[in-house]
Amino acid sequence: MRCPLLWFLLLTACAEAWARNPIIPEVFAQEGTSVVLPCNRTVEKLAGHWRIAVRWSRERRTMLMVEQNGVMKRGQLMVHRATIQEALFQKGVFSLHIQSVRSLDAGLYAASIQYGELFRQCQVLLHVTEVTAVPSGILPETGKVSLTCASTNPQSAKEVHWYHNEGMISMNKTYILHEKELTITQLTLQHSGDWRCELLYENGRIESASYHLQVLGFAQGDLNPSFIYAAVGSSTELPCYLSGITERSGAELSVSWSRIQSDGHKKTLPISDLAILGSKSWSSQGSLLKTLNQNFVLRISEVGEGDEGLYHCSFSYHGLILTRKLTLVSMRVSSSESGLIQEGSRLQLACDLSDPSGVERYEWSKQEQLVMNDSEAEKGTSEMKVKPHKLSNDRTLELAAVSLQDAGIWVCSVSAQDRIVGQVKYHLDVTGARNGPLSPFSSGEISFAVIFFFIVILLLVAIFILAWRNRRRRLSHYPALENVERRSPAPKKSLKTGDKQETGTLEKNCQ
Template structure:
């Protein structure tokens, strides 16, 4: 006969001895309370309490207290099992185990010695939730398990993922949406026991899937997220762009910038009209078996801007329209008027809830900043439009600008005419001064002619006669 059977048999031969079995089901990591209460209240205080556990064919002491009050515990730092002594006065000798582990499951024995001996057998079953494998890469396979120690697994098990019930525990292609807290629920004696486990999925953590949409206004700066899981740095990262999921690649914007690392997010410093489309961030990393695994994430960039339409002439109306390159997910629009006061105080006034806003006659007070707010339950974005008087207003300020231009043009014309008239006057005065003295002009002309004749005669007398070298012509 084994030592275990001997001990159990001796416990049962005492007069009035009771042996009752009970099952306790707890989740791993919780506090297990194994009841040992004297329902008959036949025991008297002081009493001796012995808690032991069956390990193979041997009973090992877990916790005990002698009638003298001395307590004995296994050498463990810190001890996890104890009986709250203040409860002894209520004939409650239950054993509390903090931080229950999967290995704590098994048979426990409670022996209480007083006027009579009471023996109770408690079977502790511990539920553990786990994954095989526990850490996976996007696109690989894993299985959620709900194990019970000791004994076979329960058939009625419900699974929850991040608080939502799911119908499957085997994942053939893991995604980031599968990461998080998983719970297996087991009904037992009218209550539900729940064990939890965390699933870590290596890959691109943000965005979680290919349904991400990023909104940006023309001229603004926007970030396209591509964040890998903690501690994971891919070997290579590539960004590309397509106008849709089926069209060929298109060039990235000129201000597109990104850096290789766990955060491979990209930035477009100044969004331009035409930058919209599908952007793909792809990285290659090693799997658990050393094989190369490619993970990628697609996201759509939606560009928002304000379209302005007005009459070509006259004081016609101006229509402002909030235009998005893809407005399928947008459910609401609202136009806001932004004005500024002293010390840059800002006042925002709601004007109209519509995609388009019409100003019947633009005046000086309409110039300035207009904002279109668009969104849905998950998205809220703004696009700003500055209404300028020179481009769209036919009111008082525009008339003042036209008058200024007209005055400057007429002034320049008068200045040119003045210069022409002044030059004509100078020519007229010169001519008039010459005509005032005709006799003097004749005398001066005659004197000049006579002087030229005398000079020519002297030059002729000084020349030698041809054929007579010794003679000089006089």
């Protein structure tokens, strides 16, 4: 009898202790996520009581309150973030829903429920885990940042793990871990993305939190090449892609272009000379306006002599200036012969670059205009087809005996890293050879002589016609003279000027 009695007394003491100090449930949430603070009561006790009032508070400050008349009120800290489902009151569910949890939301929450003359309470302890960054916001590359994994849980974590884009980070010179703080000593664009920390406790609980790190810098790879190749006389664009730009960072960002002159001095190009691709625009001070991924391209309408060389694209953000270097290489084709090339002659074409250091291979090809079919030929539709001629590491193309088929457009292409990075064209004119001895006159001189001879003939014909018309006009004034001339085609005495001589001749003819 004593054992059951002692057991009963022990259970009674535990119940009284729990009533005085009930076990408070704990809820763990990550900053920025949503969380539910549970509060459930049995339906049987709520039956018949439809006017229910609920009040959620933290540290005696009201977070949310539903009065018996159905009016819902929220505290200043929970405006637009806290809600409760009134439709579930009759089922005994009074849980508090919090959206976009903040670190300040951590603490002990208490729910007071009144229905009729009955009162009930719920208590929930909310823990918030977060990652803080120093400095915060968008960071320029080459800088450093410290990420701290913080939790309101009073227990100490036995292990701390860090992940970047779900890949675990191993400590080295770039990543330094001190307790819950991770320091990245040299920021690059590759460090952009989600960083997550995990806290492991002795009881097996795992807490985690994430932070999205944004790094501002120059895009890597093909978007920002180190060399730009352009033919002399053509137009070109020097790209300058920035990655990680947001509307917030764009307001504090300034970009400029400059060119290194032959004497080594830097010349800043005015903003009016800068052209922005797409719908992007500059402010009056040259700052970026409301853009995400921006290409600050410098457009050169016609590459001329002296435009080649080193260019700098620089941006300033929070007092830090980062610069990207880009080299413009001008391309041209030089020929061993000038003017029209005689068929059968020897010719050399050289692909000249202002800076050939970045070129791995040269390739010569010829463009041929091919008509696709008869219908397209009638319409004049054709296309240019590139026919490879020679592939070598030599920049010079040698034609031992030029033929008429060699006439046309020749293209010199330069390659780097297994892709074509620049092209320059050369128009080759070929004149045919003659079977007989070569004339000392050029074709242009012969054409001029023919045209001149034709003009002289035309002038002589015009003079003859004019003289004949004048003679006809003069004879029309003396019809008898015309009859005499018809009878005597060869008179013995020619007429002399003067009226008397003309009259004597007429009298003689009449006799």
